[in-house]
Amino acid sequence: MRKVIITVLGHDRPGIVAAVSGALLEQRCNIEDISQTILQTEFAGIFIATIPDDTKENDLCESLEGKLHPLGLSVFLKPMQAAPAGTEIETEPFVITTLGPDRLGLVAGITGLLSDYGINIVHLKAAFRGGEDPRRNVMIYEVDIPVATDHHAFRAALSRRARELGLDVSLQHRDIFEEIHRV
Numbered sequence: 001m002r003k004v005i006i007t008v009l010g011h012d013r014p015g016i017v018a019a020v021s022g023a024l025l026e027q028r029c030n031i032e033d034i035s036q037t038i039l040q041t042e043f044a045g046i047f048i049a050t051i052p053d054d055t056k057e058n059d060l061c062e063s064l065e066g067k068l069h070p071l072g073l074s075v076f077l078k079p080m081q082a083a084p085a086g087t088e089i090e091t092e093p094f095v096i097t098t099l100g101p102d103r104l105g106l107v108a109g110i111t112g113l114l115s116d117y118g119i120n121i122v123h124l125k126a127a128f129r130g131g132e133d134p135r136r137n138v139m140i141y142e143v144d145i146p147v148a149t150d151h152h153a154f155r156a157a158l159s160r161r162a163r164e165l166g167l168d169v170s171l172q173h174r175d176i177f178e179e180i181h182r183v
Contacts, residue, residue, distance in 0.1 A: 001050040003032070003080035004057060006064065010073035012043040020047060023067040027060055028052050037125075043073075048080060091120070091144035093174035096158070100167035102128045102137045109165045110139065110158075117154050120144045142174065 008020055017036060024031060029049040036045035051060055061077040068075050098110060107126060114121060122142045129136035145154070155171060162169035172180070 001030075001053060002057075003048055003050050004029075004060070005078045005080050006047040006049060007076040007078075008043070008045045008047070008068065008073050010043050010068075010071065012038050012041055016043050016071070016073065017045065019068060019071055019073075020045065020064075023064050024049055026067075027055060027063055029055075029060070089118075090147045092147060093122070094143050094145050095170075095172050095174050095177040096139075096141040096143060097170045097172075098139045098141075098162060098165075098167040100137055100162075100165065103166065106137075106139065106165055106167065109161055110141065110167075113157055113161045114141070114143060117149055117157070118146055119149070119154075 006020070006024075008016065010016065017034070021031060024047070029051050031047055031049045033048040034045065036043065038044075051057070057077060057079060061075065064075045064077065096110070098106070100106070106128075111121065120143060122144055124139070124141050126139040127137070145151075158169055158171060
């Protein structure tokens with residue numbers, strides 16, 4: 001069995017995940033992972049599925065498009081590639097939270113710094129509702145920081161960048177973040 005990544009985009013409404021999963025089931029595909037969200041009024045979903053050896057990726061894509069295009073959904077399919085051997089780096093999970101007035105360049109400013117330090121963003125949720133009320137403009141980055149990173153230098157650089165952008169910033173190990181925010 002091979003793995004494929006299927007991206008589905010369209011105006012949000014109930015039943016999209018049911019339509020995608022039903023279409024995949026008809027093609028004997030097993031869903032292994034799903035990440036979906038609603039961005040303002042738009043549905044964005046990513047599905048990783050195994051497909052039978054006798055199924056061609058183009059045929060699967062055409063089948064999905066036939067089922068999902070009438071619902072106003074766009075579909076993109078890509079074969080999943082295994083990570084190159086020896087590329088795994090030992091990391092620790094952290095959560096970075098920023099609050100502050102909305103302005104141009106906030107995401108680019110933080111993500112550029114993360115890239116400079118070789119930090120991988122695992123999940124990003126950014127909600128910009130405008131205005132000067134910092135509680136209405138939040139970014140939450142779940143990141144993997146390489147163990148070899150100079151944490152003191154990174155924290156200093158992150159604080160400096162946040163000040164430049166007019167943001168309040170918090171950096172916590174994910175275990176601590178989850179414990180503090182447990183409901």
